[in-house]
Amino acid sequence: MAIGAKRVPAQEASRRGASSEEAALGAAAPLLEIEGLRVSFLQYGRGLQRRTVQALAGVDLSVGAGELVALVGSSGSGKSLLAHAVMGLLPDNARSSGSIRYAGEPLDGERLLRLRGKELALVPQGVTYLDPLLRAGEQALGRQRGPQARSRLRAVFSRFGLPERAERLYPHQLSGGMARKVLVSAAALGGARLVVADEPTPGMEAGKAAEALQALRELADGGCGVLLLTHDIEAALRVADRVAVLYAGEAVELAAASDFAGAGERLRHPYTRALWQALPANGFRPLPGVQPAPEEAAASCAFAARCGQAAPECRAAKPAMRVWRGGQVRCFKPD
Amino acid sequence: MLEVDKVGIHLGGRWLLRDMSLTLEAGEVVGISGDSGVGKSTLARMLAGHLAPDEGEVRYGGRPAARRGPHPAQLVLQHPERAVNPRWRIRRILAEAGAPEPSLLEALQIAPSWLDRWPLELSGGELQRVCIARALGPATRVLIADEMTAMLDALTQAGIWRAALGVAQERGLGVLAISHDEALLERICTRRLRWEELRGDATTVMMP
Numbered sequence: 201m202a203i204g205a206k207r208v209p210a211q212e213a214s215r216r217g218a219s220s221e222e223a224a225l226g227a228a229a230p231l232l233e234i235e236g237l238r239v240s241f242l243q244y245g246r247g248l249q250r251r252t253v254q255a256l257a258g259v260d261l262s263v264g265a266g267e268l269v270a271l272v273g274s275s276g277s278g279k280s281l282l283a284h285a286v287m288g289l290l291p292d293n294a295r296s297s298g299s300i301r302y303a304g305e306p307l308d309g310e311r312l313l314r315l316r317g318k319e320l321a322l323v324p325q326g327v328t329y330l331d332p333l334l335r336a337g338e339q340a341l342g343r344q345r346g347p348q349a350r351s352r353l354r355a356v357f358s359r360f361g362l363p364e365r366a367e368r369l370y371p372h373q374l375s376g377g378m379a380r381k382v383l384v385s386a387a388a389l390g391g392a393r394l395v396v397a398d399e400p401t402p403g404m405e406a407g408k409a410a411e412a413l414q415a416l417r418e419l420a421d422g423g424c425g426v427l428l429l430t431h432d433i434e435a436a437l438r439v440a441d442r443v444a445v446l447y448a449g450e451a452v453e454l455a456a457a458s459d460f461a462g463a464g465e466r467l468r469h470p471y472t473r474a475l476w477q478a479l480p481a482n483g484f485r486p487l488p489g490v491q492p493a494p495e496e497a498a499a500s501c502a503f504a505a506r507c508g509q510a511a512p513e514c515r516a517a518k519p520a521m522r523v524w525r526g527g528q529v530r531c532f533k534p535d
Numbered sequence: 536m537l538e539v540d541k542v543g544i545h546l547g548g549r550w551l552l553r554d555m556s557l558t559l560e561a562g563e564v565v566g567i568s569g570d571s572g573v574g575k576s577t578l579a580r581m582l583a584g585h586l587a588p589d590e591g592e593v594r595y596g597g598r599p600a601a602r603r604g605p606h607p608a609q610l611v612l613q614h615p616e617r618a619v620n621p622r623w624r625i626r627r628i629l630a631e632a633g634a635p636e637p638s639l640l641e642a643l644q645i646a647p648s649w650l651d652r653w654p655l656e657l658s659g660g661e662l663q664r665v666c667i668a669r670a671l672g673p674a675t676r677v678l679i680a681d682e683m684t685a686m687l688d689a690l691t692q693a694g695i696w697r698a699a700l701g702v703a704q705e706r707g708l709g710v711l712a713i714s715h716d717e718a719l720l721e722r723i724c725t726r727r728l729r730w731e732e733l734r735g736d737a738t739t740v741m742m743p
Contacts, residue, residue, distance in 0.1 A: 274659075274688035376571060408571070409715075431688055434718070478689040480722035486694030488644070490658055 230262035231394050231425035232286070237298035239281045239290065255281050257449035257494035257502075259298075260521050260528070263394065263427050268420040270428040270436035270457075272475075273446030274491065279429040280325060283398045286427075287322050288312045302394065317342075321387035323380070323397040323416075330371040330379060337367030340385040349389075356385045360415045377408035384415040394425045401435055413439045433460070433475060445472045448502035449494035451521065454528035468529035471503045501532070509533055536561045536709045537582070537608065537677050539733075542591030544581060551577050555591070555733045559677060559709040564700065566712045566720035569730025575713045578733075579681040582711070583610035595676055605632065608677040609670035613685050615662040619654045625665055626650040632672040642705075643668050643698045660691035667699050677709045685714065696723055 255278040401409035453469040464473040489506040504514040543553035552574040584606040595607040684692035
């Protein structure tokens with residue numbers, strides 16, 4: 201079949217660049233492995249009409265210890281759902297399939313309950329997740345008490361650039377940037393090994409956003425695996441080791457952060473390159489058309505309608521994610 | 536085109552902003568950046584007539600905005616889904632500002648098929664185009680964009696700004712862009728201002 205025939209050049213490429221590949225494909229034993237993750241919702245339309253809305257239609261990515269991986273997608277593309285799927289927090293009307301593994305074993309049921317809030321931590325999107333009646337210090341410590349915990353708290357706060365007085369402040373007295381750092385501190389103090397940070401910087405000015413991102417980078421440098429979900433590719437590139445790009449609910453490319461350079465020659469997917477060239481600093485070039493809903497592109501390449509290189513096969517079948525030039529790409533004709 | 540003359544606005548005994556002055560000429564794209572919470576959005580809402588100044592004056596083409604009819608300055612916000620009635624179809628949302636010119640819809644790449652849809656059936660970027668079309672009625676002289684594309688991906692952002700600036704240039708509108716994104720302002724603006732540069736008096740004064 202067409203897809204199989206096209207796999208051959210990918211394998212050749214993988215033999216050519218085997219060494220750089222390991223770097224871009226993640227560490228040997230990743231902390232988090234997501235394969236073929238799909239999430240759909242049952243929604244009520246008018247009256248009693250029910251319809252299924254596909255939100256994520258195939259996401260593959262991995263995060264190693266000490267690594268910061270950014271998943272970049274436009275708002276409403278299902279990034280928060282991915283975070284909630286990993287943490288087992290999807291609402292009742294959501295259905296998910298695919299595999300999520302943590303430290304080599306499936307992450308579900310009792311294991312998830314045991315690890316969540318300890319080894320697995322979510323830094324949520326809104327600072328409204330902070331308890332308004334709890335001082336920042338208590339909040340970050342969770343159930344930990346005693347002088348040892350206090351001194352750890354002081355150390356963690358100072359590592360993330362929070363002043364000592366911040367320990368005694370209530371959430372409404374914190375700036376947006378400080379509140380995010382308190383959330384990150386809570387993850388660090390809880391002994392998290394894997395942190396999922398959901399859109400930590402929207403609406404913050406450049407300096408504050410950089411601080412919040414730096415706190416995540418610190419976590420990764422301390423040995424944590426960090427998955428950063430954001431719509432802001434520039435922000436992601438400041439701190440990420442690798443970047444996964446989401447389009448119409450699918451991961452379409454997995455690239456090293458350093459691949460985003462120049463005119464995007466090292467990027468693999470035409471969408472990623474278009475996204476890079478659309479940045480205000482890189483040409484501000486728009487692209488006609490809009491992202492389709494995942495169900496509209498169930499049997500074709502989701503990007504085919506907007507792609508300058510689309511061939512008939514791109515409209516007839518869905519390309520699989522495959523290894524290509526030290527990264528991964530979901531495209532029949534990658535560059 | 537737009538003259539802001541030492542305006543101030545207070546709430547609960549505290550000045551949210553005071554002594555703010557600014558001029559915007561036709562055809563200019565002026566970018567304003569500044570820290571969160573300093574009052575950029577409050578100023579934007581005041582210039583668009585959503586809030587009245589407690590002191591000072593805002594003039595559009597040399598005189599205050601008329602009390603009736605469309606306001607000469609129109610505001611486009613960060614979240615289009617919060618700026619439209621979710622139970623109105625797009626056609627009715629657009630008609631709120633008078634029947635839109637077909638050429639305007641074309642310039643903003645609003646497909647005729649969208650007109651019969653509900654807001655929920657459009658993406659954030661598509662709905663933002665609708666909000667911009669609604670803001671660009673024939674009486675509009677100034678477009679105020681308050682983080683207009685902050686929630687959108689880079690491709691959608693570039694498309695929307697190019698379309699909006701095209702219409703603004705053709706009609707000689709003034710554009711006031713408020714954003715945290717320095718690179719964006721650098722790209723679209725003819726002139727840039729820091730928030731501090733708008734202020735005659737930089738202190739926050741408590742009311743007695």
